[in-house]
Amino acid sequence: MATREDVLDILKTIDAPQGGDIVAAGVVRALGVADSGVRFVLEVPPGQTEAWEPIKAKAEAALAKAGVGTVNIALTADAPPPGLGAKKEKPKPQGPQKVPGVDHIIAIASGKGGVGKSTVSANLACALAAMGRRVGLLDADVYGPSQPRMLGVSGRPASPDGKTILPLRNHGVTMMSMGLMTNEGQAVAWRGPMLMGALQQMLMQVQWGALDVLIIDLPPGTGDVQMTLAQKTEVDGSIVVSTPQDVALLDARKGIDMFRQMNVPLLGMIENMSTHICTNCGHEEHLFGHGGVAAEAAKLGVPLLAEIPLDLQIRLASDGGAPIVVSQPDSPQAQAFMKVAQALVDQGVA
Numbered sequence: 001m002a003t004r005e006d007v008l009d010i011l012k013t014i015d016a017p018q019g020g021d022i023v024a025a026g027v028v029r030a031l032g033v034a035d036s037g038v039r040f041v042l043e044v045p046p047g048q049t050e051a052w053e054p055i056k057a058k059a060e061a062a063l064a065k066a067g068v069g070t071v072n073i074a075l076t077a078d079a080p081p082p083g084l085g086a087k088k089e090k091p092k093p094q095g096p097q098k099v100p101g102v103d104h105i106i107a108i109a110s111g112k113g114g115v116g117k118s119t120v121s122a123n124l125a126c127a128l129a130a131m132g133r134r135v136g137l138l139d140a141d142v143y144g145p146s147q148p149r150m151l152g153v154s155g156r157p158a159s160p161d162g163k164t165i166l167p168l169r170n171h172g173v174t175m176m177s178m179g180l181m182t183n184e185g186q187a188v189a190w191r192g193p194m195l196m197g198a199l200q201q202m203l204m205q206v207q208w209g210a211l212d213v214l215i216i217d218l219p220p221g222t223g224d225v226q227m228t229l230a231q232k233t234e235v236d237g238s239i240v241v242s243t244p245q246d247v248a249l250l251d252a253r254k255g256i257d258m259f260r261q262m263n264v265p266l267l268g269m270i271e272n273m274s275t276h277i278c279t280n281c282g283h284e285e286h287l288f289g290h291g292g293v294a295a296e297a298a299k300l301g302v303p304l305l306a307e308i309p310l311d312l313q314i315r316l317a318s319d320g321g322a323p324i325v326v327s328q329p330d331s332p333q334a335q336a337f338m339k340v341a342q343a344l345v346d347q348g349v350a
Contacts, residue, residue, distance in 0.1 A: 002068040004033045010066055014059050017051050022059065027052075030194045036182060037070030038063055041194045049077045060162065070156075072181065074197025096234045099203050102136065104213045104349045106267065107229060107238040109259070111251025113144070113220040116272040117241045119318050120308070120337075121217035122150040126325040127334075127341035128213060128350055129172030136167070136174040136214040138202055140225055142188055142195055145179030147217060152321025156180055157206075165206045171326050176206050192224040199228050213350040220251075222258040230262035236349045237267035239305065239340075244271055244292040252293075256300065267305075267347060269297040270340065274307035305340045309333060 016025040031040040110117040139147035242252035271293035317324040344350035
C-alpha cells in the first residue's frame with residue numbers, strides 16, 4: 001500500500017502552470033490515501049480549470065502507473081487565488097446549468113436522516129420506469145450511499161476514456177452512486193470542496209444518456225451537497241420526505257426553507273411510516289403520530305403526494321435489491337409509490 005508520503009512524492013513530479021510542482025503550488029487539498037486508492041482535491045484559482053485539466057490527467061496517469069489503486073481527483077475553482085497579487089477581474093458567475101440529455105431533475109430531500117428518503121427515491125425511480133419513463137437515479141448521499149443495495153447493483157462503473165463514467169443499470173433505472181466507487185464499509189471522509197467536486201463529476205461527467213427525469217437522492221440536512229446542487233444545476237423541483245412526528249417536521253421545515261431560498265420549487269411532501277397495520281390481527285396503529293405532514297403541506301399550499309405505511313415488505317424488498325414497486329407491483333404499498341409517480345407526470349416534471 002502506498003503511503004501519504006509516496007503519493008506526495010509522485011505529485012511533486014507534476015509541474016504547475018505557474019512553475020514549480022503542484023504540491024508546492026498549494027493546490028492539493030483533502031488528500032486521502034487508503035488500501036482502495038487515492039483521492040484528493042485540486043483547488044485551483046478561479047477561471048483556470050481548463051488550464052489545469054491536462055495537469056489533472058497527468059496526475060491521474062502518474063498515480064495509476066504507480067499502482068496506488070483507484071484514483072479520484074476532484075478539480076474545483078472555488079477558492080480565491082493564493083497569495084497577494086494584482087487584482088484580477090472576477091469571473092462572471094454562472095447560473096444553474098442543465099445536465100446534458102436530461103429533461104427534468106427532481107431532488108428527494110429530508111431534514112433528518114432515517115425517515116426513508118432513499119427508500120422513497122428507489123421506489124419512485126422504479127415506478128416512473130414502470131410507466132415507460134427513461135429514468136436516472138443519482139445517489140448523492142455521499143456519506144451514506146444505499147442505492148446500490150436497494151437497486152441490486154454491484155461492480156464498479158467503467159471509464160473508457162478516463163474522463164466520462166458509464167453508469168450501471170437495473171430495473172429500468174440508470175444509476176450512479178459513490179457506493180459503487182468505494183469498498184463496502186469504507187468511510188468517505190471528505191470536506192466540502194471534495195464533496196462539491198464529486199457531485200459535479202457525478203452530474204456532468206456521467207454518461208446519463210437521454211433521460212426524461214433524473215431523481216437525486218440527497219443526504220439529510222441543508223449542507224454543501226444541497227447548496228451546490230441548487231446553485232449549479234437546473235432543478236425542476238424538490239420533494240421533502242418526513243415522518244409524522246414533530247421532531248422530524250422541525251428539521252423538514254428547515255430543508256423546505258433552504259430550497260425556498262435557493263429558488264427550487266417544492267413539488268410536494270411525502271409522509272413516510274405514516275401508519276402500521278399488524279400482520280396478525282389487522283389492527284392499525286400510528287406509531288409516530290399521524291397527519292403532521294398533511295397539515296404542513298396544507299399550510300404551505302403544496303400537495304401531500306402520499307402517505308407511505310411502515311411495512312415489513314417495503315423494508316425486505318429494499319434490502320433484497322428489488323424495491324417493492326418491482327417485486328410486488330400490485331401490492332397496496334407499491335401502488336402508493338405509483339400514485340406519487342403519476343402525480344409528478346401530471347405536474348409535467350417527469
